[in-house]
Amino acid sequence: MRRSGYPLARLGIIGGGQLGRMMTLQAKKLGCHVFVLDPYPHSPAGAIAMEQVVGGFGDPQAIRTLVERCDVTTYDIEHINTRALQELEAEGHVILPAPGLLAMVQDKLRQKEALAAQGIPVVPYEQCDHPTPEALAAFGYPLVQKLRHGGYDGKGVALLRGPEDLRQKLPGESLLERVIDIAEELSVMVVRGRDTHMVVYPAVEMVFDPRGNLLDLLLAPARIPEALARQAREMAEAAISAVDGVGAFGVEMFHTANGQLLINEIAPRPHNSGHYTIEACMTSQFEQHVRAVLGLPLGSAAQISPCAMINLLGEPGSKGKPHLEGLDEALAIPGVSVHIYGKAEVRPLRKMGHVTVLDDSVEAAAEKAKRVRACLRIVGEFSG
Amino acid sequence: MRRSGYPLARLGIIGGGQLGRMMTLQAKKLGCHVFVLDPYPHSPAGAIAMEQVVGGFGDPQAIRTLVERCDVTTYDIEHINTRALQELEAEGHVILPAPGLLAMVQDKLRQKEALAAQGIPVVPYEQCDHPTPEALAAFGYPLVQKLRHGGYDGKGVALLRGPEDLRQKLPGESLLERVIDIAEELSVMVVRGRDTHMVVYPAVEMVFDPRGNLLDLLLAPARIPEALARQAREMAEAAISAVDGVGAFGVEMFHTANGQLLINEIAPRPHNSGHYTIEACMTSQFEQHVRAVLGLPLGSAAQISPCAMINLLGEPGSKGKPHLEGLDEALAIPGVSVHIYGKAEVRPLRKMGHVTVLDDSVEAAAEKAKRVRACLRIVGEFSG
Numbered sequence: 004m005r006r007s008g009y010p011l012a013r014l015g016i017i018g019g020g021q022l023g024r025m026m027t028l029q030a031k032k033l034g035c036h037v038f039v040l041d042p043y044p045h046s047p048a049g050a051i052a053m054e055q056v057v058g059g060f061g062d063p064q065a066i067r068t069l070v071e072r073c074d075v076t077t078y079d080i081e082h083i084n085t086r087a088l089q090e091l092e093a094e095g096h097v098i099l100p101a102p103g104l105l106a107m108v109q110d111k112l113r114q115k116e117a118l119a120a121q122g123i124p125v126v127p128y129e130q131c132d133h134p135t136p137e138a139l140a141a142f143g144y145p146l147v148q149k150l151r152h153g154g155y156d157g158k159g160v161a162l163l164r165g166p167e168d169l170r171q172k173l174p175g176e177s178l179l180e181r182v183i184d185i186a187e188e189l190s191v192m193v194v195r196g197r198d199t200h201m202v203v204y205p206a207v208e209m210v211f212d213p214r215g216n217l218l219d220l221l222l223a224p225a226r227i228p229e230a231l232a233r234q235a236r237e238m239a240e241a242a243i244s245a246v247d248g249v250g251a252f253g254v255e256m257f258h259t260a261n262g263q264l265l266i267n268e269i270a271p272r273p274h275n276s277g278h279y280t281i282e283a284c285m286t287s288q289f290e291q292h293v294r295a296v297l298g299l300p301l302g303s304a305a306q307i308s309p310c311a312m313i314n315l316l317g318e319p320g321s322k323g324k325p326h327l328e329g330l331d332e333a334l335a336i337p338g339v340s341v342h343i344y345g346k347a348e349v350r351p352l353r354k355m356g357h358v359t360v361l362d363d364s365v366e367a368a369a370e371k372a373k374r375v376r377a378c379l380r381i382v383g384e385f386s387g
Numbered sequence: 388m389r390r391s392g393y394p395l396a397r398l399g400i401i402g403g404g405q406l407g408r409m410m411t412l413q414a415k416k417l418g419c420h421v422f423v424l425d426p427y428p429h430s431p432a433g434a435i436a437m438e439q440v441v442g443g444f445g446d447p448q449a450i451r452t453l454v455e456r457c458d459v460t461t462y463d464i465e466h467i468n469t470r471a472l473q474e475l476e477a478e479g480h481v482i483l484p485a486p487g488l489l490a491m492v493q494d495k496l497r498q499k500e501a502l503a504a505q506g507i508p509v510v511p512y513e514q515c516d517h518p519t520p521e522a523l524a525a526f527g528y529p530l531v532q533k534l535r536h537g538g539y540d541g542k543g544v545a546l547l548r549g550p551e552d553l554r555q556k557l558p559g560e561s562l563l564e565r566v567i568d569i570a571e572e573l574s575v576m577v578v579r580g581r582d583t584h585m586v587v588y589p590a591v592e593m594v595f596d597p598r599g600n601l602l603d604l605l606l607a608p609a610r611i612p613e614a615l616a617r618q619a620r621e622m623a624e625a626a627i628s629a630v631d632g633v634g635a636f637g638v639e640m641f642h643t644a645n646g647q648l649l650i651n652e653i654a655p656r657p658h659n660s661g662h663y664t665i666e667a668c669m670t671s672q673f674e675q676h677v678r679a680v681l682g683l684p685l686g687s688a689a690q691i692s693p694c695a696m697i698n699l700l701g702e703p704g705s706k707g708k709p710h711l712e713g714l715d716e717a718l719a720i721p722g723v724s725v726h727i728y729g730k731a732e733v734r735p736l737r738k739m740g741h742v743t744v745l746d747d748s749v750e751a752a753a754e755k756a757k758r759v760r761a762c763l764r765i766v767g768e769f770s771g
Contacts (some may be wrong), residue, residue, distance in 0.1 A: 007711040009727070028412060031435065034711065034727030034740075051415065051435045285722050285745055294718065303721035307745065308691045327391040327418065334678065337687035338669050343395070343418030356418075361669055361691065 010036040012297055015073030017060060019046025021344040021354060022079035022273050022289075025281070027052050029290040035297075040069040047344045048079070063087035070096050077250060077296045079272055081109055082153065099197075099249045099296040100271045107246065108271050111178055112151050118266055121245035123238065126257065126265045128178045136169055139179070147180040148173055184260040188267075189225055190276035191239035194251045194291040194301055201243065202291065202304040204284065206235040207276055209255075212316075217352060220372060221312040222365050223279045227258065234264055242266055251292035253277060275314065275354075282340050282359045283310040308361040311368035313376050315341075315356035317349040321383035325349040329378035336371050338362050341379070349383040356381065394420040396681055399457030401444060403430025405728040405738060406463035406657050406673075409665070411436050413674040419681075424453040431728045432463070447471035454480050461634060461680045463656055465493055465539065483581075483633045483680040484655045491630065492655050495562055496535050502650055505629035507622065510641065510649045512562045520553055523563070531564040532557055568644040572651075573609055574660035575623035578635045578675040578685055585627065586675065586688040588668065590619040591660055593639075596700075601736060604756060605696040606749050607663045611642065618648055626650055635676035637661060659698065659738075666724050666743045667694040692745040695752035697760050699725075699740035701733040705767035709733040713762035720755050722746050725763070733767040740765065 011034040016023045019041030027037045027048045037052040042059045049055030056072075058065025060083045067087065070076045075097045088102035107113045115125050131138050134148060144166070150159040150173050161171045162182070188211065192204040208225035209218050225232060239254035246269070253274025255267040277288035286302030294301055317325070325346065333339055338361040346355055358375050362368035395418040400407045403425030411421045411432045421436040426443045433439030440456075442449025444464065450471045454460045459481045472486035491497045499509050515522055518532060528550070534543040534557050545555045546566070572595065576588040592609035593602050609616060623638035630653070637658025639651040661672035670686030678685055701709070709730070717723055722745040730739055742759050746752035 005712075005715055007714050009709045009711065009729075009731075011711065011714070011727070031729065032724075032726050034725075034729065050437070053434070286724070290724075300715055300719035302718065302723065305721070325393045327393065327395065328389075330391050330395070331389055331684055334686065335684035337689075339686065340416075340670070340674075341418075342416050343393070345393075345415065345418065347393075 007034075009034055012036075012074045013038060013072065014293065014297070015040070015069045015076035016048060016052070016079055017066065017069065017076065017083055018079035019043070019048035019055060020079055021047055023048030024051060024344060025278075025287075025289045026077070026079060026273065026292060029287060030293045032290070033293060033299075035293070038069055038072050040065055045347070047346060050345060060084065063090075067091060070098065075099065075296050077292070078105070081105065081155065081271065085109065101247070101249065104246055104248060105271055108269060110151050111149055111154070111268065114268060115178070117246055118242055118269075121241065123242050123245060124263065124265050126180050126183060126267060128180045131177045131179045134172060134174070134177045134179075136166065139163065139169070139172070140166065142179045145182045147182055149178045149180065151176040151178060183257050183265070185257050186260045187225065187227060187258040189227070189235050189256045189258055190274065191235050191254045191256070192251060192274060192277040192280065192288050192304075193239045193243040193248075193254060194288070194295050194304070195243050195248050196295050196301050197249050197298045199244075200301060201240055202301045203236045203240055204277065204280060204288070204304045205306050206232040207279070209276055217316060217354075218275050218314055220369065221276055221279060222369055223283060223310050223312070224306065224365065226365060231258065231264070238264060238266065242269055250295045251277065251288045278342070278357050279310050279312045279359050280304075282361055283308045309363065309365040309368055310359055310361045311365065311372035312357055312359045313372050314354055315343075315358060315379065315381050317351050317353040317355055318380055318382045319351045321349045321351055321381070321385075323348065323384035325355060325381050325383060328380045328382060332378040333358065333375045336360070336374060338368070338371060339375060349381055391418075393418055396420075396458045397422060397456065398677065398681070399424070399453045399460035400432060400436075400463055401450065401453065401460065401467055402463035403427070403432035403439060404463055405431055407432030408435060408728060409662075409671075409673045410461070410463060410657065410676060413671060414677045416674070417677060417683075419677070422453055422456050424449055429731070431730060434729060444468065447474075451475060454482065459483065459680050461676070462489070465489065465655065466537065469493065485631070485633065488630055488632060489655055492653060494535050495533055495538070495652065498652060499562070501630055502626055505625065507626050507629060508647065508649050510564050510567060510651060512564045515561045515563045518556060518558075518561045518563075520550065523547065523553070523556070524550065526563045529566045531566055533562045533564065535560045535562060567641050567649070569641050570644045571609065571611060571642045573611070573619050573640045573642055574658065575619050575638045575640070576635060576658060576661040576664065576672050576688075577623045577627040577632075577638060578672070578679050578688070579627050579632050580679050580685050581633050581682045583628075584685060585624055586685045587620045587624055588661065588664060588672070588688045589690050590616040591663070593660055601700060601738075602659050602698055604753065605660055605663060606753055607667060607694050607696070608690065608749065610749060615642065615648070622648060622650065626653055634679045635661070635672045662726070662741050663694050663696045663743050664688075666745055667692050693747065693749040693752055694743055694745045695749065695756035696741055696743045697756050698738055699727075699742060699763065699765050701735050701737040701739055702764055702766045703735045705733045705735055705765070705769075707732065707768040709739060709765050709767060712764045712766060716762040717742065717759045720744070720758060722752070722755060723759060733765055
């Protein structure tokens, strides 16, 4: 029988946002000491970690300082200097998911190629190094332009319906995709251990806010036939095996109007679409991620209650210190769990928190979630 | 509509143990800043709070420092200088549950009298200021002696079967009770808001470890008839109304072999028998406590999965830095959630963590909990 000391491990997290914060809580529950790297002092995760290293995600020295202090290092964001991570990995430091995988995922072209090479259906795409008006016209409108590098939370993606939208065109190496007629956007969380054992969460349904292409309402489980849910889960497992992932991964998919299931992209970390697992599942995605990167057995991913989840975004025009409106009204609704991330400044559409609602059915939970959205707002001290 | 700033409130917690730690996590989730008072630096709660005031629970100046820094102050232990709290309350500081209530609960005689005065059935008792052999003999053996002041976690209680047990007799003002023939020990968590609104959790069943009179196995819900469970919940509500409590309260009861339901004692804080609510209920006892003392609406106390819970106690003879044995084996059991409190030193029978197990039935969860207890041990570096 293995004997573990206390702390169980020193866990490093690059990125001190809400994902890192929720990871930190779970890692502490399991008896870890947690160290966080983030450029902003008192980041959401740094404020509850043992220590925060203040530094940028591109700074090799700051990354080295964190990694050398820890037994295992992971991350809650994708925009990290992967060369620095690869150097540290070559020196024998444990960094999971692997830096090579992260570098691949960072490049949307390489990510698509890796999945397609394993026969996994992805949204059809074409490489476009120079997105000139001529190149776009040659591909044909309407189209979706995605930057190969640097996109997140709906940024780095442009819908161009015709030449009249050229002003929204993004500069830089891109992929061009056909506009898909989407029936549902689905997501599946997959957790894969160091021993390649996997657990898969239910397929969930994501409804997006057209304002910022941000997740607006999540329904768990998705309101789709069982056969389709099973297909989504199998495809998600295949995708994470294909990239040899270790940790929790969000696999975003489109279910098209003509019945196809296509992978949109994968996130090498706990994912916004998995926040619901904290309240609604046997084991949360955050605990599973920590277990996976530490080489511990994974837990059950069974769902114990239907639920819905909404993000709390900074209101348009909001700036400065955040204020909450309608918290009493929201908390008075049975089954509501409010998560405030502790960010000191609000910005328009910034993720400031989320709300999970449990109920006897996903429809009832969604109804309550919409009531919460109608009453609970995060505004800034300078907002109108 | 009320507008709340960020932080939502500065919450003070007197006591930095595991209860304070789990309260802190929930308070942070709701957007509070948390300040903790504890004599040991880096206490379990202090390590994740915004700041810890290092000082004793009897020290009026340390208590003042904490309370003056906070909007609302609460506590996770009972042995606090209530005179200091009452002075601060008289100056207008919000301290909940009320210091007067705490002073009453600290004295087991006054607690019993307060409940009995409202017609709430308690274990029959007799006041005994001087527990001399003659006084004990006059009461008659077998008997249970309880100190009026200072008991906790099974300390301050002695079972005296006859004069041959006089060596176990405790010094000090006492209560004497008849030995009850107990069918089940039950507990009910009640949460009462500032507006006197109450929510009540299911009645749960406690099995005790005879080694230290510490909770050994908790089953939720209790395996008792529905009518008895309802009676227990109603009696718990009546008890907390009787003492005008605000916050989460543990109400411990005996169900006697001849069918009576008697209150043993109440704890003016989240309780060991309510840890299971983190995973198994809509809203945890810790979040409810925070909501109650801040004057926020209470959440649903509905249970969403049957479960069992065990404490992780330091092994007999254990000292020094803790080590975990069998963590991999425990985590490999589906539905297991391990909570390590982060205490730097292990002592025999010290509460070092707990494990909650969810399953489809309380019997299946209890079976798994026993498997966890068989494999997971916390030993000290100096233990045999």
